[in-house]
Amino acid sequence: MATSSDYALGEYTFPRGWFMIGAASDATRIPAPIRYFGKDLVLYRGESGTAYVVDAYCPHMGAHLAKNTTSYIVRDGEHVEGESIRCPFHGWRFGTDGACNHIPYSDFIPKAAKLRTYPTIERAGIIWVWHDEEGLEPDVELANFGGHYGEPGWVEWKIDYMGDLNSHGIEIVDNMADFGHFIPIHGAKDWQYFANEFQGHVIHQYYSAGHRTLTAADGDQLVLDTWYEGPGFLQSEMAGAFDSFIMIANTPVEDGVTRSWHALMVKVHDGSRETTAEDRANALMYQEGSRLAFAQDVEIWANKRASINPLAIPNDGPYGKVRTWYRQFYNPRAMAPEIQARVNGLAVTLDRRPGHQAA
Numbered sequence: 001m002a003t004s005s006d007y008a009l010g011e012y013t014f015p016r017g018w019f020m021i022g023a024a025s026d027a028t029r030i031p032a033p034i035r036y037f038g039k040d041l042v043l044y045r046g047e048s049g050t051a052y053v054v055d056a057y058c059p060h061m062g063a064h065l066a067k068n069t070t071s072y073i074v075r076d077g078e079h080v081e082g083e084s085i086r087c088p089f090h091g092w093r094f095g096t097d098g099a100c101n102h103i104p105y106s107d108f109i110p111k112a113a114k115l116r117t118y119p120t121i122e123r124a125g126i127i128w129v130w131h132d133e134e135g136l137e138p139d140v141e142l143a144n145f146g147g148h149y150g151e152p153g154w155v156e157w158k159i160d161y162m163g164d165l166n167s168h169g170i171e172i173v174d175n176m177a178d179f180g181h182f183i184p185i186h187g188a189k190d191w192q193y194f195a196n197e198f199q200g201h202v203i204h205q206y207y208s209a210g211h212r213t214l215t216a217a218d219g220d221q222l223v224l225d226t227w228y229e230g231p232g233f234l235q236s237e238m239a240g241a242f243d244s245f246i247m248i249a250n251t252p253v254e255d256g257v258t259r260s261w262h263a264l265m266v267k268v269h270d271g272s273r274e275t276t277a278e279d280r281a282n283a284l285m286y287q288e289g290s291r292l293a294f295a296q297d298v299e300i301w302a303n304k305r306a307s308i309n310p311l312a313i314p315n316d317g318p319y320g321k322v323r324t325w326y327r328q329f330y331n332p333r334a335m336a337p338e339i340q341a342r343v344n345g346l347a348v349t350l351d352r353r354p355g356h357q358a359a
């Protein structure tokens with residue numbers, strides 16, 4: 001296992017961005033202990049239905065806000081009141097801004113009685129948290145996943161948990177530029193196009209090739225636009241046997257340990273009719289095909305040693321650039337424009353499209 005400092009990523013141990021921290025169903029009125037970014041945190045849902053993520057330890061005397069079953073606070077159903085969470089130890093209650101708003105035995109509430117809270121959004125059946133070592137509000141909007149979640153004609157994804165990998169996130173994001181692995185790992189064939197485009201905090205991979213199983217007919221091309229909006233998750237619009245939309249999330253649990261999930265939405269019709277049980281079964285089968293394709297990467301990551309300095313050759317694709325791009329999230333926000341300027345633009349690895357020349 002290698003850490004952020006082994007890769008010389010920058011000032012911070014954990015990156016800035018939106019990260020998946022669980023499925024929507026993980027957030028309930030019973031506060032749940034979770035651990036990400038090397039920190040103990042708590043996820044709970046307020047009475048309004050909104051999900052919140054806060055630091056786990058009470059500023060009063062350090063009790064864990066969620067790891068309790070025997071306190072009368074918990075037994076009497078006072079653990080979550082309105083949108084606030086109450087500590088099981090002495091009953092101090094903290095509101096959505098993290099500030100203590102009630103102490104059962106004191107009118108005096110010290111200013112320092114404040115929990116750290118994290119901007120949290122529930123979207124597309126997933127809980128997302130903004131992580132930022134500078135503690136600033138998000139400067140990037142959370143993605144909308146092509147607008148396909150809940151769109152007529154599309155079957156929503158289920159969440160595939162892929163494991164806690166002893167691989168740093170950078171080794172996973174390397175995949176964006178990794179031209180050489182598509183044939184041996186994923187069964188690509190009949191290449192037409194492979195390129196990466198760097199646009200500020202976004203990186204794209206444009207891909208067009210045949211595939212052994214994911215195309216409807218032999219000779220068809222699988223065409224993908226795949227991108228990261230920040231370091232935490234991949235989105236991909238895929239045109240193959242079905243139109244579909246992939247999401248792959250990588251969230252640091254500890255420095256060098258990454259939790260990974262996969263999900264896929266499938267367009268089963270144009271929205272002009274009801275979605276049938278057969279449509280759903282087809283979509284689930286397609287998701288499973290995509291999960292198995294991603295599991296081929298995961299098996300590598302779960303077992304490889306760290307690659308601090310890849311023995312790169314030119315035809316590997318521009319992962320030196322990917323690693324530079326990735327550094328913007330490990331340094332103060334103010335440094336991001338300068339890092340982005342070093343990589344912004346299109347990098348074409350292969351172009352055999354009819355009427356085009358390789359760059």
Ligand code: FES
Nearest residue numbers: 058060061087090
């Ligand atoms: S430790 Fe939380 S209220 Fe005392």
Ligand SMILES: [Fe+2]
Nearest residue numbers: 175181185297
């Ligand atoms: Fe891959």
